[in-house]
Amino acid sequence: xxxxxxxxxxxxxxxxxxxxxxxxxxxxxxxxxxxxxxxxxxxxxxxxxxxxxxxxxxxxxxxxxxxxxxxxxxxxxxxxxxxxxxxxxxxxxxxxxxxxxxxxxxxxxxxxxxxxxxxxxxxxxxxxxxxxxxxxxxxxxxxxxxxxxx
Numbered sequence: 285x286x287x288x289x290x291x292x293x294x295x296x297x298x299x300x301x302x303x304x305x306x307x308x309x310x311x312x313x314x315x316x317x318x319x320x321x322x323x324x325x326x327x328x329x330x331x332x333x334x335x336x337x338x339x340x341x342x343x344x345x346x347x348x349x350x351x352x353x354x355x356x357x358x359x360x361x362x363x364x365x366x367x368x369x370x371x372x373x374x375x376x377x378x379x380x381x382x383x384x385x386x387x388x389x390x391x392x393x394x395x396x397x398x399x400x401x402x403x404x405x406x407x408x409x410x411x412x413x414x415x416x417x418x419x420x421x422x423x424x425x426x427x428x429x430x431x432x433x434x
């Protein structure tokens with residue numbers, strides 16, 4: 285099914301582009317949510333007219349993402365975790381823990397934007413990228429320290 289995106293979707297593309305999606309995905313999610321329209325000649329003309337508005341919106345979103353990247357670039361998240369022996373953690377540090385740490389510092393990002401390849405299972409310092417926009421991925425520093433025993 286060919287659709288024209290009305291808004292940017294990470295896995296498909298930016299707003300205004302035409303792409304091919306599975307019929308169920310288009311019919312059950314994209315179309316009812318208003319995220320896309322069916323790619324017909326009439327809809328292509330309408331989207332061509334709205335292209336200038338979309339380009340302005342894309343530039344605005346990118347500028348906001350770059351400003352946020354400058355703010356996030358030097359952020360350090362310190363996460364306390366229980367340790368088993370010397371450096372091994374009982375559990376692991378996940379994107380949920382990193383999001384909570386960022387929220388406590390008044391930095392609001394979506395959990396799925398945190399690009400943690402695999403959960404952190406040892407103490408130490410890690411660089412974790414955060415995808416704010418298509419090509420805007422600043423890295424934050426995550427420091428995992430041992431929780432104080434009582």
